[in-house]
Amino acid sequence: MNNHIKKMLRITDEHLDLTNTEEYKIKGKNTLVIFGVYSPMPSACRNCGSTIVDNEGKSVVVRNGKKEVTIQLDSYQNMPTILKLKKQRFHCKSCSHNWTAQCSIVEKNCHISKFITLKILELLTEKISMTFIAKQCHVSLTTVLRVLKSVESQLPQQLKPRSFPExxxxxxxxxxxxxxxxxxxxxxxxxxxxxxxxxxxxxxxxxxxxxxxxxxxxxxxxxxxxxxxxxxxxxxxxxxxxxxxxxxDRFHIVKHLNTAFNDFRVREMKRLITNKKKSKANKLKSNWKLLLKNQTNISISEFKTWRSFPSPKYHLLTAL
CATH class of the missing domain: 3.30.420.10 (Ribonuclease H-like superfamily/Ribonuclease H)
Incomplete structure (x- = not known):
């Protein structure tokens, strides 16, 4: 069963053993939590190079407890997934150096797995925002920017000339x-x-x-x-x-015209209020959406009553 779960999660490290899976609510989201142990035995000390066993058969490099870390994995069935991994620590009796075993699914001093990094790089090639990528991968926007900057050195220094449309x-x-x-x-x-x-x-x-x-x-x-x-x-x-x-472009021209017309409407309202013609000012205020509406979307055949023009003083009127 352990090997089947590892294959499902694309974990190929033979020294990583998965022990259990649970579902918890973390930060208001249902999260799949996988528990595992990573306990490989090194061949020598990372600092001084001493072998595990000396000439007399005594252990030089010994196990020194475990350190639990949280590694964020790719989502499983649209559910955030994390790995609670207990990594083996070692102690060298020759040089008194201590270190922690490094797992292959994550970079050193990082809690985000390489699977998520590859997914971010793949999504960065699409025409979507980095905010959306961060949401899809359940990471922060800063993480997406950091991944993008990590491949900057691999980009060509001299860009090819680009062709342009008419x-x-x-x-x-x-x-x-x-x-x-x-x-x-x-x-x-x-x-x-x-x-x-x-x-x-x-x-x-x-x-x-x-x-x-x-x-x-x-x-x-x-x-x-x-x-x-x-x-x-x-x-x-x-x-x-x-x-x-x-x-x-037409959009900005129409936008500026609408802004200028709306500013004129507000100034006219203030003038009418100053001249004690509040009822006329209220007509301009309550119908501001109609005044700024596209003429092609206004019906010229539908007659009805209007709140600003009540009957019997006013007859049925169209919007135009």
């Missing part, structure tokens, strides 16, 4: 990369919506060198640069995409 959309979004910039930069294909790339900073001194590493022929393929009203992005057409036309 319609390039650029924008920024709030990210957790506060060590560089609180806002990250994102660009996508304006025709297909396919993601082009994400940069940790939206500052021009980071963006312009990124685009300039591609040859001019590739950058000239961009015919339209779609952006918001951020003045910094206007300089991209001058320095990076000389043949592109700058287009302010």
């Amino acid at each position: 319609v390039l959309m650029v924008d920024e979004f709030k990210s957790h990369a506060s060590y560089e910039d609180k806002m990250s930069f994102i660009c996508a294909d304006g025709e297909t919506g396919e993601l082009v790339d994400i940069l940790p900073s939206r500052k021009l001194d980071k963006i312009i060198p990124y685009f300039n590493r591609s040859p001019l022929e590739e950058r000239e393929k961009v015919k339209f640069l779609v952006t918001d009203m951020n003045a910094a992005y206007f300089q991209l057409t001058k320095n990076v995409f000389p043949t592109a036309k700058l287009i302010i």
Whole structure:
């Protein structure tokens, strides 16, 4: 039975024995707790190199109790799983050195198993947020960032030039990369919506060198640069995409128009209240959602009564 559970958990270390499994409630969540013992016998002292037994047959390296550690494993059937492992400690009589046996399923001085680290690395290749990855793996966001930084040295130093679509959309979004910039930069294909790339900073001194590493022929393929009203992005057409036309996207135009109209509505309400016309001000206040609603979603054929325009003074009215 012990070997079957080890195979299920993908544990191949022959010195690790599982003794029991229980289900407990930890931090408000039902958690599967597996109990185990790890007791391999070393061939020599890690410090001085003394053998386990000297020439006279006396033990030099002896067992010195056990140390219990908690190792977080990958979820089993969507249930958080931890391993309560008693690791064997050893003592060397020659040099008085003490140490604890190191298990292969976890790195030294770490309580998160290698299985979770591999799962995080796999999820980092998908188009999902790091917050969602942390939630799926039952770890903190800091752990996800630490795993991401651990593979930084394996990335190529010289990135390949990137090709760009004819319609390039650029924008920024709030990210957790506060060590560089609180806002990250994102660009996508304006025709297909396919993601082009994400940069940790939206500052021009980071963006312009990124685009300039591609040859001019590739950058000239961009015919339209779609952006918001951020003045910094206007300089991209001058320095990076000389043949592109700058287009302010419809969303930000409508958003600014709605904001300006709503500000005017609030000012008009205050003016009416000052002129002791509170009933008219209340009409503007109670119907603010209708005033900001898209005209295409307003019915012009449905007649009904309105709270702000009661009968019999007012007849049945449409929303428009």
